[in-house]
Amino acid sequence: MHVAVCVKMVPAPGQWSRIVFRDDGSLQREGIELIINPVDRNALEEALKIRQARGGTVAVFSMGPPSCLEHLREALAMGADRAFLLSDRNFAGADTLATSRALAAGIKKEMPGFDLVLCGSASIDSGTAQVGPQLAAYLGAAHLTEAFSISVGEQNCFQVRTAGSHGYFVTDLRKPAVISVTKQLNKPRIPTLFDIMASCNKEIIILSSAELSLPKSESGLEGSPTKVRELFFSPARRLARILEGSMEDRVEELLRQPGVAGVLK
C-alpha cells in the first residue's frame, strides 16, 4: 500500500499577531515560526498505521518555503519513508487551486502508483478545506472529506466513516483515493530520540516547478484564479445592559431575562 500524505506548515499559534497582510492581499510569513498543521499529523499517523498493517511506503509532500525542511524532518521522525518539499519562487502566492495542482504534479511524479492520498480536513491558517477535493480532481481519484475512521477493505477499496448531521455514513471508496481526515481519527505519535536520530538518514527531496513541468503561468500567484481583495477582522459585539436600582430590584430584573431563571435554579 503506497500512501502519500500532504502536510502543510502553518504559523505557530503564538506567532499569529506577527503575520502581516500585504497590500496585495497576500500574507507575509517570513521569519515566523512554523508548525505542522495539527490535523495533518493525524493524516500521517493513519498512513503509518496502514503501512504497519499492510506494508508499503509512506511519502510526505509539502509545498512551502525552505524553512519547512526542518518540519519535514519531524514527519520523517514520526515514521514517513520519504519527504518532498515543493519549493520555488514560482510557487509563491499560490491560491488553493495552484497549491493542489502543484501537489498533484508532485505526487504523480514521485508516487505514480499511489493507492491513497491523505490530507487534513482544513489548515488552521487559511482553512478553506479546498485542497483535498481539488487534489482528488487533479489526480482523477475518488474522494471523501471529514473522515473519522478508515479501514482497508478486501475488495480493492477503503471503508471510510464520515460524520453526518444525525449519525455517520460508512462508505466504500475504491482505490486510488484521496481522503481528508479529522482529528477524531487517531492520536498522533510523538517521535522518540531514536526516531529523531534515525530520521537524519532519510532523504528530503526539493522539487522545483520546472521539475514538475509546471510553467510559471500555472504556478503561484500567476497560476491562481482567485485573489484576496480585502482581509478584515469582524468586531466582536456584545449587547451589554447595566441593571439599575437596589440589589433586590436588580436580581428580580435579572430573573425576568429569558433563560436566566432556568440557569440559576
Ligand SMILES: Cc1cc2nc3c(=O)[nH]c(=O)nc-3n(C[C@H](O)[C@H](O)[C@H](O)COP(=O)(O)OP(=O)(O)OC[C@H]3O[C@@H](n4cnc5c(N)ncnc54)[C@H](O)[C@@H]3O)c2cc1C
Ligand atoms: C488568493 C490567495 C492568495 C494567497 N496568497 C498567499 C501568499 O501570498 N502566501 C501564503 O503563504 N499563502 C497564500 N495564500 C494561502 C494559500 O493559498 C493556502 O495556504 C493554500 O492554498 C492552502 O489552502 P488552505 O490552507 O485553505 O488549505 P486547506 O484546503 O484548508 O487544507 C487542507 C489540507 O490540504 C493540505 N495542504 C494544504 N496546503 C498545503 C501545502 N501547501 N502543502 C501540503 N499540503 C497542503 C493539508 O493536508 C491540509 O490539512 C493565498 C490564498 C489565496 C486564496
